[in-house]
Ligand code: ADP
């Protein structure tokens with residue numbers, strides 16, 4: 453294998469840089485140059501007609517069979533049309549002539565000839581990359597690239613990478629990014645996925661890269677919030693990330709001994725939360741912590757936020773969604789503190805700081821092992837795989853299988869752990 457590339461896509465996650473460094477070190481170990489792709493799939497969908505003409509000429513020259521020459525013609529006709537209809541199957545051709553279609557020996561010659569790629573494709577040399585391994589965020593930048601859902605752009609990306617001699621791509625991202633990787637494989641560009649997302653919303657793996665770090669940030673916030681809540685005898689709501697998955701909330705709730713945890717996977721109602729909060733206050737727990745996942749409002753039973761808040765003289769507009777701060781306001785009017793006054797419930801939204809910390813030891817090790825494994829898999833000629841971790845051991849499986857497992861995202865949730873927290877609440881000791 454001559455050269456590989458790496459990109460990060462979807463929401464950034466702590467440990468992405470560390471994974472890129474692991475890919476860089478492993479590639480260097482096997483003597484392969486590494487290309488970094490900026491801004492997820494955005495970095496490889498520039499249409500440069502001169503480059504495509506040069507690639508067509510090169511491919512026509514390299515292939516030997518007349519049928520193959522005809523196929524090359526069809527491929528570039530489709531590229532020029534920039535349309536996603538009836539795209540030819542390039543896989544057999546790219547597999548058979550892997551590496552032989554490269555137009556440039558040196559990447560610097562390529563970007564000198566086509567400056568449009570200068571911003572998005574970079575040669576990742578090991579020394580500079582080592583500096584970023586402990587940094588949060590993603591040095592390669594990330595983006596949501598809706599254009600990549602268009603097969604014409606997927607084909608263009610595979611051809612662009614082929615032109616610069618890339619023979620495999622490591623994609624660090626979530627299930628959306630894996631979908632993209634699978635499409636790129638469909639156009640003959642081998643890809644291996646590393647699960648990089650703080651949400652832990654990938655069913656096939658126990659943990660995703662960044663989840664442990666994000667949870668540690670939330671736990672720190674939970675402890676800080678507890679300290680001030682205790683000082684003021686106030687209950688507190690802590691909202692953490694997780695659009696479809698309550699794992700960050702669940703783990704934070706367990707680690708911080710939260711009294712209530714609200715997640716998208718389990719239906720709940722404001723009345724029940726108010727009842728449990730009141731029960732806690734009545735038992736002497738004046739600083740109960742309610743950890744809520746941002747996606748949990750989706751599983752909330754209908755509740756007239758507007759009616760309740762307006763009746764209390766609070767400004768609110770009909771149809772406004774529930775938020776952490778509104779939930780705090782509602783509970784304020786639904787619960788009484790130990791002196792019979794309104795419970796002074798407060799709310800904190802942890803927000804993007806969850807994505808901004810340096811990777812924990814767990815995530816750094818995960819990043820190292822997955823980056824290393826991804827390169828080795830590509831070297832073994834494997835493709836269309838994702839890497840995961842089960843019982844502290846790394847494994848790989850077909851992307852299609854991993855994506856199929858996503859259908860049961862709710863089944864991934866650790867309901868037993870969740871029930872333990874909820875059950876504990878009704879047996880709170882007097883403080
Ligand atoms: P995540 O990877 O964290 O799940 P997204 O769902 O936003 O994040 O997906 C990241 C990117 O992956 C998208 O912006 C798009 O470029 C690419 N992608 C997502 N779904 C597809 C798809 N069905 N086909 C091709 N590319 C996709």
Ligand code: F6P
Nearest residue numbers: 463464649650651693694695746
């Ligand atoms: O990385 C996943 C996630 O953090 C979700 O929990 C959150 O809803 C989303 O990304 C927000 O990301 P952005 O605002 O960057 O789209």
